[in-house]
Amino acid sequence: MIATSTQTVAGTSVALIELNRPDQRNALTPEMLRELVEAIDAQATNHRALVLAGRGRVFCAGFDLKLCKAAPDGSVMRELLTGLSKACTTLRALPIPVVIAAHGAAIAGGCALLGGADLVITNTDAKLGYPVTKIGVSPAVSAPFLWQAVGFGAARERLLLPELISGRRAHEIGLAHELVDDRNDVLDRALQRAGELGAKPPGAIAATKAWLARLEPAEQQQRIHEALETSLSLTGGEEEQRLLAALNL
Amino acid sequence: MPELAALETNGPIATLTFNRPEAHNALSTEMLSAAHMRLDQLEASTDEPPVVLILTGAGRSFCAGMDLKEVIIGDDPGVPLRLLESLARLTHRLRLLPMVVLGRINGAAIGGGCGLATVCDLAITHADAKLGFPEVDLGLCPAVVSPWLVRRIGPGRARTVMLSGGVMSGSRAHELGIVSQVVDSREDLNAEVDRIAQSLAAGGPHAMRATKQLLNSLDGSDNLDILLEGAALSAKVLATEDAQRRLKARQK
Numbered sequence: 001m002i003a004t005s006t007q008t009v010a011g012t013s014v015a016l017i018e019l020n021r022p023d024q025r026n027a028l029t030p031e032m033l034r035e036l037v038e039a040i041d042a043q044a045t046n047h048r049a050l051v052l053a054g055r056g057r058v059f060c061a062g063f064d065l066k067l068c069k070a071a072p073d074g075s076v077m078r079e080l081l082t083g084l085s086k087a088c089t090t091l092r093a094l095p096i097p098v099v100i101a102a103h104g105a106a107i108a109g110g111c112a113l114l115g116g117a118d119l120v121i122t123n124t125d126a127k128l129g130y131p132v133t134k135i136g137v138s139p140a141v142s143a144p145f146l147w148q149a150v151g152f153g154a155a156r157e158r159l160l161l162p163e164l165i166s167g168r169r170a171h172e173i174g175l176a177h178e179l180v181d182d183r184n185d186v187l188d189r190a191l192q193r194a195g196e197l198g199a200k201p202p203g204a205i206a207a208t209k210a211w212l213a214r215l216e217p218a219e220q221q222q223r224i225h226e227a228l229e230t231s232l233s234l235t236g237g238e239e240e241q242r243l244l245a246a247l248n249l
Numbered sequence: 250m251p252e253l254a255a256l257e258t259n260g261p262i263a264t265l266t267f268n269r270p271e272a273h274n275a276l277s278t279e280m281l282s283a284a285h286m287r288l289d290q291l292e293a294s295t296d297e298p299p300v301v302l303i304l305t306g307a308g309r310s311f312c313a314g315m316d317l318k319e320v321i322i323g324d325d326p327g328v329p330l331r332l333l334e335s336l337a338r339l340t341h342r343l344r345l346l347p348m349v350v351l352g353r354i355n356g357a358a359i360g361g362g363c364g365l366a367t368v369c370d371l372a373i374t375h376a377d378a379k380l381g382f383p384e385v386d387l388g389l390c391p392a393v394v395s396p397w398l399v400r401r402i403g404p405g406r407a408r409t410v411m412l413s414g415g416v417m418s419g420s421r422a423h424e425l426g427i428v429s430q431v432v433d434s435r436e437d438l439n440a441e442v443d444r445i446a447q448s449l450a451a452g453g454p455h456a457m458r459a460t461k462q463l464l465n466s467l468d469g470s471d472n473l474d475i476l477l478e479g480a481a482l483s484a485k486v487l488a489t490e491d492a493q494r495r496l497k498a499r500q501k
Contacts, residue, residue, distance in 0.1 A: 119413070200412075203486065204492070215404070
């Protein structure tokens with residue numbers, strides 16, 4: 001469910017990792033997230049940049065809720081939340097530039113993955129957001145990454161308001177960094193930008209990424225941990241199970 | 250020899266001008282020392298100190314960044330680190346000044362020069378000015394100025410800007426929040442900066458100082474250690490063979 005390949009962009013070797021479950025809008029399963037983390041670890045060492053994308057009409061529609069609904073003890077939801085946090089931190093720790101091609105839609109867990117990127121590209125009409133309180137899930141797991149990207153005010157609004165925003169609005173608030181008009185152009189643009197960033201001196205890029213991590217608040221790692229714990233604390237609870245059971249999937 | 254940094258005071262408004270126009274006001278040890286001296290002078294002004302400090306460059310450029318002659322390692326390998334530390338301390342002093350610092354970004358503001366623009370409380374440029382942080386393109390790490398860029402535009406956008414390198418137009422810098430305002434053409438800049446300076450100077454000086462001080466404490470601007478740590482890191486990356494080779498190629 002994860003496809004990996006090497007793309008050569010203007011002579012620069014770029015790892016392309018694609019969510020590959022197009023018939024389910026790349027809905028994330030625990031296995032997919034494990035494969036994703038493995039792929040990031042395996043691909044990163046031999047390339048100058050990494051692109052994360054999704055095959056089919058959209059980047060990622062979030063967690064596979066059918067699986068979550070089938071496990072009323074919350075076990076699948078827990079695996080998904082833990083895997084998601086791990087995927088973001090693994091991406092973030094890479095010494096090479098990470099570009100995410102978020103075409104069409106990046107929703108809930110799919111939007112959370114953007115937290116691992118150095119550069120996010122989307123299309124004007126894409127749908128992005130974290131509408132998960134509707135199903136009794138706390139998007140807290142995304143908060144430490146999101147507030148780094150968009151600041152406290154916009155993060156508060158996005159995490160509490162279970163509505164989606166357009167790619168254009170995501171670009172305005174800083175959740176995405178570049179916009180293209182057509183969703184079919186997002187991946188090409190992402191590969192092109194990854195090629196450009198990957199062509200820069202790797203030592204300087206790695207030092208700058210490490211320094212940006214140093215400039216994060218000292219408690220950032222602790223916050224990422226607490227954020228995951230907050231989301232985990234609700235799994236398998238009455239509210240989540242009731243709202244999930246009512247979902248018409 | 251003309252002053253490398255000039256200070257003029259006109260009532261509540263003072264202007265500090267980098268004055269090496271033939272070198273696009275590139276940051277040299279001497280010019281930075283001159284700027285430090287002007288700040289000594291400014292900090293010593295007791296009765297009715299200025300309320301606004303305009304920071305600008307003489308000639309067509311604001312500041313082209315580090316002087317290549319001083320960052321290419323020669324007889325004294327300690328020069329780049331001392332230069333970077335002097336810049337780090339200058340940015341810190343500018344930020345901690347009691348007066349509001351208004352950047353008149355009259356032209357190119359590159360690397361450390363763009364960093365100085367982001368230290369200003371407000372900065373105004375024109376649409377065609379060239380701004381940016383091309384450090385990574387030269388194998389360098391913009392570690393001294395990145396804390397200021399992060400405070401200015403947030404960590405997410407700062408990450409994209411620093412890793413992307415290159416330069417951008419004044420208009421794009423305004424969209425990203427690197428400058429607070431942009432005017433259409435170079436000819437319009439002085440009048441607009443004067444207008445904003447007058448408007449700032451009309452504010453109560455105590456209220457302005459208290460507000461600036463609070464903002465500095467909220468965003469960690471008083472942290473000199475992180476800037477000096479950044480200077481050490483920048484100097485270390487700058488001394489690598491790769492960076493030195495690229496800098497020499499740029500000089501030719």
